[in-house]
Amino acid sequence: MVKKIVINKNLRGKDEQIADEIRTALALHHVLAVNLISSPGSGKTTLLEKVLPILAKELKLAVIEADAATRNDADRLEAAGLRVEMISTNITGCHISTAAACKAFKTLNQMPGLVSLDLVVIENVGNLLCPAGVDLGEDAKIAMVSVAEGEDKPLKYPLLFQNAQLALINKIDAAEALGVDIELLKKNITSVNPNIKIISLSARTGENTESFISWIREKVEAKKKSGQSLQ
């Protein structure tokens, strides 16, 4: 017997309802969705180019890719052999809206459908602020910061780090040249969110990207087993 749950729609906003729809569809099909958020140029696309082709050998995955003005990142990921669904925000668009994410998930749910996927990676618009509070129905937000941005960013833009399950510190190969203290950056991340997992890596050199791959792999396994959102 399927139990019918009646939600008082007036108690929740339209975006929250759409996010719930996405969450329900992802839970139904046991698909993990992660939402990668950072400033422009922190290295999101470079990281995905590096790790997703490796994960694609063992998992069925797709990328939802958003950009304000070009298809550059989507083209790069398609060139890496990945299935990409593109969201074009307009030139002033500063984040993926819940409605746009829903449309992208619906497109992914066309034949062969979400049921055929294990993982959807959302690469958000380059922005440390605006996407941080937007619920896309994802299982986890991933906050990325490059060492080039300085040690104080988690303190100055705390919302993303508070709302994320994982923080990625990128470009560790350039820390010395930039005079950046990675331990202080980690301490600042932990001070705004003591429960966050932190992985330091270099998307360019590949250093420690295997830790990020392992994190994704574990979350996909957990989602397959539970079918519940991890949040």
Add this chain to the structure above:
Amino acid sequence: MVKKIVINKNLRGKDEQIADEIRTALALHHVLAVNLISSPGSGKTTLLEKVLPILAKELKLAVIEADAATRNDADRLEAAGLRVEMISTNITGCHISTAAACKAFKTLNQMPGLVSLDLVVIENVGNLLCPAGVDLGEDAKIAMVSVAEGEDKPLKYPLLFQNAQLALINKIDAAEALGVDIELLKKNITSVNPNIKIISLSARTGENTESFISWIREKVEAKKKSGQSLQ
């Protein structure tokens, strides 16, 4: 003969009217206002710490400083001996609103008033997207990008570079370690705005910061002579 132009105020939004008020006050007192915009961690505060104490020896200046969650940057600039008016946007605030800028200018206009100033530097919230289209009544927007953000940012976030008079390329001392092609970055900036002035520098080492100081100095002189907005 001066031709009288009648503007139907109903045709202009409230923010545009406020921006016009700021512009008029700045023109009346011959004060140059520049609005520095970049991603988080591009080096805005470090650059201002370096160049404003030098300019303060010859110009009367103040800084309007905005941040979402801390007073860190304002404290750094006050420690450098500068007069700072702080705007606290809330934790999700992604740009300085025209109304907030107006309030800050009004505070600066209290005794001894704007008439006593030559230059106001606005350091916006770290965000390459949202502040780009917001008119604060300033004479010029300055777009800053660090080499660490990669060569493609002007193409992906063109609005800021289209609306700016000056582009600053920062962290040129780290370009080699990061494997970044500065000439390609310059070409991409020029491709979205052929009229923009570009200055490459390193706020950290001080390399070529004198070119930025000269640019400011010339704009202040021009504003003193004309009393007209440079835009």
